[in-house]
Amino acid sequence: MTISIRALLGACALGALATAAAAETTITVATVNNGDMVRMQGLMDDFNKLHPDIKVEWVTLEENVLRQKVTTDIATKGGQFDVLTIGTYEVPIWGKQGWLVPLDDMPDSYDVNDLLPAIRKGLTVDGKLYAAPFYGESSFVMYRKDLMEKAGMEMPEKPTWSDIEKAAAAMTDKENGIYGICLRGKAGWGENAAFLTTMDNSMGGRWFDMDWKPQFDTAPWKETITRYLDLMNNYGPPGASSNGFNENLALFQQGKCGMWIDATVAASFVTNPKDSTVADKVGFALAPNKEGVDKRANWLWAWSLAIPAGTQKEEAAKTFIEWATSKHYTELVAEKEGWANVPPGTRTSLYENPKYLEAAPFAKLTLDSINAADPTHPAVEDVPYTGVQFVAIPEFQAIGTAVGQQFSAALAGQISGEQALQNAQSLTEREMKKAGYIK
């Protein structure tokens, strides 16, 4: 019985290999279910017309599930995917491991030098580009112009945290369901930990000193958490500890937030009259800083396409990536869906295009925010890591999420901010010791 089952399994395995060899030009693309990627799937006709010999299979998943699957697959060399959608966190780590195919032989027509320098830097390891940016983002302040006007205030283009606090206080009107400020509270290294890390940068703090000692016991982190909890407890929406990007987006679109500091890509969603009830009332400003601190609370992220080393279909995968991140694709989206909907934040030429600048009032601030982020020098003081709102080491996903859980618990009122920082400090120390960074 067992022998026959094994034979059956073996036969099927062979069958699977045989079909894989025959359909040489089918590539499997793993991607997140974000709006821009979903839009790309709707525009595949164009790609199929240009490259009839390549068939694209999509695997679209929610971000966390995607990350877990893609990481397992690439680390075990499972070979399930030919193109991966990954971020600026994974690229430096995986590039260094030799897990990605370098994209340094793109044709001239691709115009690599057109990529925004900050984004390109984030995707380059030892001088080689390992992933092509599909869309890039920083973070900035989105606020309700009408509410600010009603309160008799004006948002400076470069606000400080004190300006933000004053504005939040002035706009809050809980009776009418308007909360002065919405910020991320949901635990996760890419959720509240990302935001709070940038906030800490703008207070003059950092994650680790040059000996990899965690810095949660320093003054900037204390100030960050204190001011964050103050803001959210006094002027934030209920249930903020489970609000991530999506939840806040929905709140802002429904007109329940006076201000929202988050990803620049959100700008096109909140100004889109189809989904947003406040489309024509949104103003933008740079992410805040503390008076006298040189860094602002703006991050840098780019969802990018990369090819896992070892795939049999490297050429087809490259062809696809070239198409998806080209100027041609940008024009295609502009033609079908309008300039405001093109994937932002990857190419200089886009920000010189008058049609885009006209359609996207937030373009200039987006560009400024992206350019102001420096993944190699994220903090005022020197750090041993790269990454603005994350630390590009493999352990960070788990540490960042655990630390995020502590801050989330503080926001939910289960522990004090002080306690959260103490816990964060001890658990990070523990993990860093376990991983061998601290002796």
Next chain:
Amino acid sequence: MSTQASRAAARLMISPSVILLLLWMAVPLGMTLWFSFQRYNLLMPGQGGFTGWDNYYYFLTDPAFFTALKNTLVLVGGVLLITVVGGILLALLLDQQIFGQGIVRVLVIAPFFVMPTVSALVWKNMFFNPVNGIFAHIAQAIGLPPFDFLAQAPMLSITLIVAWQWLPFATLILLTALQSLDSEQLEAAEMDGAGAFSRFFYIMLPHLARAATVVILIQTIFLLSTFAEILVTTNGGPGNASTTLTYLVYVQSLLQFDVGGGAAGGIIAVILANIVAIFLMRMIGKNLEA
């Protein structure tokens, strides 16, 4: 009345199952045991090597470990309590003569057919969400501040979701048992002047005990590995408030990709689960023999 030949035949018939399950248990378990003594992180190839009890040390001294242990017990215990008590009440109700019995039964068992991920997503977004969820809308309508279930009472919320999924199962088994109850016995008791309550406590409940133990046994096996509901709703938080043992193993092995640490956690979870199992089987064994 079994002969030598039928014994041999019986052994032959059982062996495929036993061998397959042995392989299914031994191979991953063996690999896990091996990995649990290795320094093996998927994200850091080339850093391997024997590491002794380190992985166990770190897993057992994890600040979340005891919380996770407690939460696992709360979850399993809570769901069992709700489903067994609720299941008995529902079974009694469905055993009554009512109009549209078929439709009522169909509605009651429906949650059992829903994927755990889907039910977690639905409860989290459409019900528990403090702004757009139904409970928030109801609270708003009667002038109460919205309650943020998943942040303020994460374990309770998750227990409710899981109990909702398993209630139909318990109800079905208990109903089957109830219907097998000899109605003459009940009628005789009624004639003897036994009230509804004493009939319930002295005749029905003892009869249901066996079914209840089966419900407990089967559900415990599934509940110990509850994972999707936590991942979707709270990610184990806020803080560690809803981290269970299974979730802790997940954090080690799939968030941190620390295969060694995850393996050690897996082994510890298996040991603890088997302690529970031995305890359970003592209980069930007794009840099933009877």
Next chain:
Amino acid sequence: MARKVSTRRKAIMTAIAWVIAFLIFFPILWTIILSFKSEGDAIKSPLQVLTSHWSFESYFVVQERSDYFRHFWNSVVISLGSTLIALVIAIPAAWAMAFVPGKRTKDVLMWMLSTKMMPAVGVLVPIYLMFRDWGLLDTRIGLVAVLCLMNLPIVIWMLYTYFKEIPNDILEAARMDGATLSSEILYVLTPMAVPGIASTLLLNVILAWNEAFWTLNLTAAKAAPLTAFIAAYSSPEGLFYAKLSAASTLAIAPILILGWFSQKQLVRGLTFGAVK
């Protein structure tokens, strides 16, 4: 069962039962309702939701974005395939345990159940490595094998408890009449065992259909079942309640309908040894 009850009592019981049944079913009902709404309407308060415009739009969007039928077919093949193979392996074992019990039968049964206690998350990497080496990643046959092994203990247990209730006398009578082992199984036992086998089949198809860890982690595109289909809608950017509802409805509808139509069979054999 056939006791007479007063109409008044019956009416009260009916009312209570209906209210409770409605409450239990409500989350599913609400999901179905939201799937026929626009994203903007789906987040309004319940009354506004009910009075807003109904449309199939979300279903079209979902179908356009991800091929429902391919996922559906994978789910069917995987859940049915794994259950059928498990039945083939389990029926002889359960038969032998029920009719030729040894001293250790109970222990073997309990041991089988205990193999289900291994947390799947802890063994993903070892299994993934094996699947990679055998070329089973993203294949239906691989998932069939895993789910079959996963549910085998439950299948054996269910069949065993059901077989045990078949009176031994009948079998002995058949043996007296000179029936061979195979004809005994084929002509005597099988007809009596059909309800038990049917409900075992149903329950395990449901369990396999809803299994979301292995099916999600061992597949990519070709073998991805409905659990992966759902993962594409779980928390995207922007409003998503209507699309999530539509996708959820599509994912649970087949099994819900199957379960409802076969609930009599499901209940008939579903004793787990609970009844004596």
